[in-house]
Amino acid sequence: MTAPTPPTPPFRDPQTPVAQRVDDLLSRLTLDEKIGFLHQFAPGVDRLGVAPFRTGQEALHGVAWMGPATVFPQAVGLGATWNEELVRRVGEAVAAEVRAMRARDDRVGLNVWAPVVNLLRHPLWGRNEEGYSEDPRLTSALATAYTRGLRGSHPIYWRTAPVLKHWLAHNNETDRDTASSSVRPRVLHEYDLRAFRATVEAGATAGVMPAYNLVNGRPNHVSPYLAEHLRTWTGEELLVCSDAGAPSNLVDSEHYFDTHEEATAAALKAGVDSFTDHGTDPTKITARVRGALEGGLLTEADVDTAVRRQLSVRFRLGEFDGHEEAGAYDTPEHRALAREAAEQAVVLLKNDRGLLPLAPGIRLAVVGLLADECKLDWYSGSLLHRVTPLEGLYERFGAERVEFAEGVDRVRLRTADGAFLHVLPAVEDAPAAGAEAALDPALLAGRTDLPPLATDADGTELALVDWGGGVLTLRAPDGRYLSVAEDGYVRASADQPGGWVVRETFRLEPHGDGHLLRHLGTGRHVSVTAGGVKVAEEPGSVFEVVVTERGEDAVARAAARADVVLVVAGNDPHINGRETEDRTTLRLAGQQERLLRAARDANPDTVLALVSSYPYAVDAGPLPAVLWTAHGGQAAGTALARVLAGDVSPAGRLPQTWYADDRDLPRLLDYDVIGSRQTYQYFEGTPLFPFGHGLSYASFAYADLAARVGESAVRVSFTVTNTGGVTADEVAQLYGRAGEPSVPRPRRELLAHRRLTLAPGATAEVAFEVPLDALAFWDVAHGRWRVEPGPYELLAGASSEDVRLSTTVVLAGEPGAPRPVRERGLEAADFDEQSGTEIVDRARTSGDAVTPAAGTSGELLFRACDFGSGIASVTVAVAGEGTVELALDGGPARAVLSTETPTAGPYDYVTLTTGLAAEGVHDLRVGLRGAVRLARIGFAG
Template sequence: MSTDQPPFRDPRLSARERADDLLGRLTLDERVAMLHQFAPAVERLGVPAFRTGQEALHGVAWMGPATVFPQAVGLGATWNDDLVRRVGEAVGREVRAMRARDPRVGLNVWSPTVNLLRHPLWGRNEEGYAEDPHLTAALAGAYTRGLRGDHPTRLRTAPVLKHWLSHNNETDRDTSSASVRPRVLHEYELPAFRGPVRTGAVAGVMPAYNLVNGRPNHLSPLLAEELRTWCDRDLVVCSDAGAPSNLADSQGYFADHEEATAAALRAGVDSFTDHGEDSSVVIARVRGALERGLLTEADVDTAVRRLLTMRFALGEFDPEPADGASDAAFDTPEHRALAREAAEQAVVLLKNDGLLPLAEGVRVAVVGLLADECKLDWYSGALLHRSTPLDGLRKRFGAEGVTFAEGADRIRLHCAGGRLAVPDTGPGGDGGDPGDPDDPAAAGALDPALLRGRTDLPPLEVRAEPAARDTFALVDWGGGVVTLRAECGRYLSVADDGRVRASAGQPGGWVVQETFELRPHGGGHLLWHRGTGRYLTVAADGARVAADGEEGTVFTVETVERGEDAVRAAAAEADVVVVVAGNDPHINGRETEDRTTLALPEQQDRLWRAARDANPRTALVLTSAYPYAVGDADTALPALLWTAHGGQAAGDALAAVLAGDVSPGGRLPQTWYTDDADLPDLLDYDIIGSRATYLYFDGTPLYPFGHGLSYTSFSYGEATASHDGRTLTVRCAVTNTGEREGDEVVQLYVRAADVAGPALPRPHRALAGHRRIRLAPGASREVEFTVPLSKALGHWDVAHGRWTVAPGTYGVEVGASSADVRATTTVHVDGEAPGPRPVADIAAADYDEQRGTELVDLSRERGDAVAPTGRGEAELVFLSCDFGSGPGSVTVRAAREEPGEATVVLHPEGAASIALAVPSTGDRYAYTTVRADLPEPPTGVGALRVTLRGSLRLARLGFGDPSSAEST
């Protein structure tokens, strides 16, 4: 190496040493500029520009064609760590290959999403792996290991986990607060992140838009208190897009942006994704905060050092290997085969009464709105290859043996001047080929050309006489939301000029311009465009959305053909019917929009019923990003399957499973409930109190977590379990007792059977291990699980603020799902039983049970308090409190912003209640201590019930020395 090169150019030094050297050479202005997502070049030092952020959830996204793997929830359904690692490896290699030809492709990848699928109505359900923290952590760790690569110091890519923390709602996502009690935080939310971080493959995290316990995630003290203690890597925290501005704007958490920016930087945010490529706004805010003394240069340096360390680890300042070897690969045969393998392993057989697999020579009717679709989502790349269920089945069984009926209603729209029609003259009047890979519309939602639609096609017009292109395929996606597709194969869409054209290959874009609602009006219907919030009107110059104050055109809908009739006719002529139903990932459940129901859209419900009525040998395939409540279909049909949108090989993979070439082995990564009534409120994050997910759900699900059938059968031998005080070891032999080769997902669950301590709500059972194995007919394998004992059996002890394993007996269960346990045993853990709760100083947030409360921010920086959610009484319960020989006084630490008083009433078990009045403190963060003597002190060990009346924030309470509750 040349001696005139500075140390930051020396690859023999560590990334941290090189980052420190370069940091010392940068001016303050140059360092501040690096805090923005688009960091400029420093030409005088030969430092290139750098961008944080490259989406790569299930393939490289937003950068054009790339290998498209199944959605993340589909990868979750594989329950296969090794497969998901190989997918991550392939995606990382494609990132490198695409980067080599396009410098806009970033190496800091914002993937995977590890938010737990707590609630199936979450609009971004497709982005997560599972509702269980163990499974999510295992798969996220596998994916990030693949993305990162195997080099000991150099990163293939730098993965960032999304979204820290407790983020499962799109409704009011930037202003809503998730109330997360300590047990849910430590037992459920944090493990999903901690697992992959501890593998050493994670480069950082992205905070979520929402608030947790009243504090924006971009100010989360847990970034320092938890995240950055889990590994010795300089983890980078990248903000979500626009979130730093939300702190002072939509959230109103700070009075101005300089305060907000300073607080986020001090909390641990290193890279600010805000105002697109314009870094000047963020730079001005940081400089203003420095001038006001809200930040120091050391605060800036801490963040920039982390960012530079990541860049050095990516090899940004190093030459490529001398031999020219490269880690890059793109659209290789191996990647294509892997996409097919992943799609096959993601298929879950929900029910089968012998209809499947399909026999050779069978005549198959493939019907349904998704039967000839290969849908993408917001985080997909553009397709290099495409396979629909219809494609796959025709390839497998022959075109002559497979018939097709989509099932869309064919309609005409009549108005005063005639019929709405697609022009058959002018540029592009024929609509072109919607499957043309060179066509911008064919690239899906991620091509910028689709964000407002095309303008090179003529708008729709009204024809007085019957026209060749006046019929549209109407699909009702539920909730009154419809799409209209012209005969040329393109969807009606609205461009920037407000014109309505048949211009989109698929619905898509950040604002979907291809969705409408037919609203009854004056004996007909108005056609309301959801993207612009305006009605469609027609004039001499064609169809467009109405201007302000302009009325929409009233249409009469003529149904030319009902979809059920076409499906019924196709089903009657076939030996077997395959109905393919599900969702479009851009409609009614997507980023920015939660679902409102588990129900299958009514039009699709009618289609499977029509098929069944014509031919009882009907299978329903649900291709969707989330679960449905399909109890009637489960009762009426002999076979049901589910798969997430499976990427480029989806159709071929499904056909292989239906034909029996591949025995299905996928398992559900989340509970499928029977009805909306089974669900908690979307914003209720307390899975313990709301009895949510398989861990706590007390009802009977339609299909349980971990469920999935096979074309073969498996038996389980006896389970054995032992531990050495540190590691739990479980063994069980599994045998393929059927006549086909197949995959079994062996699942290990644990539960507290008889343990010491207070009677706390514990999970029915919790997943502690899983293994997907392939066995030939008659073959057996002993499956061994080794799990850290504290991780498998422990819980968060709120009474003492620590993770603990209570002594006692624990059930150990091995089986094929959370509801299909095949072998059981127990283990006993010795040790000292947890003592009762000390009462001198109790944090209000450390309750055992609650009613009508929420957790809020104790201060803007850290800590939690408890507040009532409404005007009625709220209640907290603290179990097993040690009152000793009887304290003589009690104190509460609370704040009340409003005028007047609130009341805290303490009800110690076995003693008289006492009420304490909390006066107005004038500010939500101004706490006061209220003390009272206890005329009848409680003694011994018992429960404490606390009633809250009125608006207040309760921080702490204590019995005995009043000084014990002074600190907030």
């Protein structure tokens, strides 16, 4: 007799609704199994046939860290395309490569951590390369496109499950795990939340990753905003994955909780569903969860909530239905797309005298430290193909018409006994010049089987590059960078600087008549020993730097022989501005400025091509032409050459403001874009190049602007005509601004944009439906969005400053009303203006308070407070130690309330009451003196 086939469990039945399948599988798991799912590396459950699952696969601009993959332009370069359709196709290609790579390596995860939605508020942010734009609407449009590509087009199953990074208000690396971003409600709603919200509402996002920093004094990993905002934007279960090590930071560096059990419980209850901590070892996290359960800090229902969200994503990926998506990588289509993306990312910043495109038959000098480089960043995959700018120009113009001078300083390092540092051949008995061919460059970094540096009478001439701030790289004649492996020896063993801790950077420190050479990765000095050159804790060897050729001399010679000079300058994405390290200045490194000056002095027809992860403040005045592109991946050189030659008309547009000077910048940790007039929306100075700027080899005329106000939107249309002689793309941009605002509003803000291709003489109509709520602001007096009545100017043109057409519409809106403070009181953080204060956490779980930023004195202003028929007293909820002073309409203090003794802790509030007589509508000024936290003000008749 044949045994009956056991029934298919509901979680294995594709016909059962997903929510029921999730609940069924959840009900079959033991508590220990569910706890195991909370770590990034969730184990399998063999008895149920459930496979292990890993959250997290980096895929910012291609599949990262998993070997060879198609490398697309950096995210900020994709941002410069202003092209959602292109970015969506890049997302599709990346998802296909994820699937293809997973088919041969199960370490590749389908839960991809991309894109980065953080706004590029401050151009000195070390991770500027990872975001799309300083503008929330442009960022959300591109992020939505990328997530749609990553999600795929299957009606049921997702190709990958994208997680947005990094929630929230994260734009600094300095003290990133302990610094708090003070974000007032208007900035929170109008700026930081806006980029995330539109992308989540679009429906192709699986979740978010909280950022390392704190917001308003509270770590993002226990943020109430996850529940109050994020999870209200969609009916889907969103998966919240912690950033690496951040759960432990809650205790170890932030000291926000006393124990890891408290911290883990708080993060889980706030909404963190997957803990990325301690690498592949889940034991510490699972022990903390068990401890929290045993201590009554968590319930099994809290664990179930997190596991349910994880399982929901896994079902969407088709894991329990045997669904597999076909994938491929390094296809001809992906290679073509990488080139297209790189071409569209090139921004022509300046083109006086029509020097570009380059005339056929010219003699071209290509110079600069990045001229023959194809740089990768921390989130790049390994290159299958690469074309540097020099290689692209050789191919396009012919090597015989292109002269190259890198411009590095050539040096020898002489020891005190007269010997020189010497690089031994990489392969025994092989000459150094030919050694590289015998090695796989991708395997060079960190090798210990190569010979360390030694000394001899002649030494080796090294290429020395100063990347700014005295940070140096040294390179052997065959292209290998000096690096320090784990054993401490110095070898020529890296094809590029890189790694989480960069092992290829040094600093020369004056010492007596010479220099010590400090290795920055270890902090130790380089010493010559009998066993070879190594780093050591004891004082290092003293070196004399013997310069055999100055880089600017080589550049000047090549420039003088050329018709046109192309200087390729910029940054190395692993040095002086990267994850963990913010920049300190907008200026180019001094060595690169000298090269540019040498080229320009030798030849006035000098073109600057900046290849960089972020904006620079350069002296563009004397230069006839300037271009910028982010590090453009594998096709960067081909794309730049095609633009320079005129095969492609440039149409990239700046996704962020390029400031003229460091003095134009706010403090890095000042997140109040309104109060400190940040980004193109509020900046009142003259930028070097404005947001949205970018030139073309064609010219475009704008005409026929019309606007019609409807019930829920404004329909805006205009025409764009190519009045030039070549087919080219134009990025038509529409901005808006309130004509008679009652509160500070943007000078202009992007409402819509479209990239379109036009042949010579062709005209296209551009039409947008602008929702009326796109013109709203967050009314702090009433805690909601409001469209003010009155005139609104609509501005159409080619950049935020190049406005070609304008018209005004009048909106009925909703009139403002005074704050009903007699009935509702005032939340301290809902101020209209402030000086010298910061917002902090009212309690560990929720709420805001305000305190003087330096612990001494600060001011708050609440406009139009309606005291009705009259009040007789005022009450404040305060913690800490200090005084609260209240004044009406700029007059003297009318009420003074002080704590007699410090409260027991920052969250132990006391209520203070005193008399205050007022009626009608007045502005209320509140002075904070001392280390006092003000949470709320109440009034009574």
